[in-house]
Amino acid sequence: MISLAVSQHAIDTKRKKLLDKLHEEIVDYARLKKAWGYGHIELITIKSNFIVYLSFIYGHYVTARNEKKKIYLGYNFKEALNNVDEKQIVLR
Secondary structure (H helix, E strand, O other): HHHHHHHHHHHHHHHHHHHHHHHHHHHHHHHHHHHHOOOOEEEEEOOOOOOOOEEEEEEEOOOOOOEEEEEEEEOOOHHHHHHHHHHHHOOO
């Protein structure tokens, strides 16, 4: 009986960590989307050979001639948020 309780606690702890991480990513995405403001944000995650995930964050926008463009913002939300202001100055 105690082993069942211990294993259930381990499962609940792991599930809570995953949900907390997902919530944090959703909040970071919302901050990035608000800071970008021009168009939409594209998140690309690539799984390489040794279970290493490569992430790329692109900001999409439309030029004055209605051409769709994208610009690289960073490899994680923190770097992308830091680069948004620089990239927006380049676009103006």
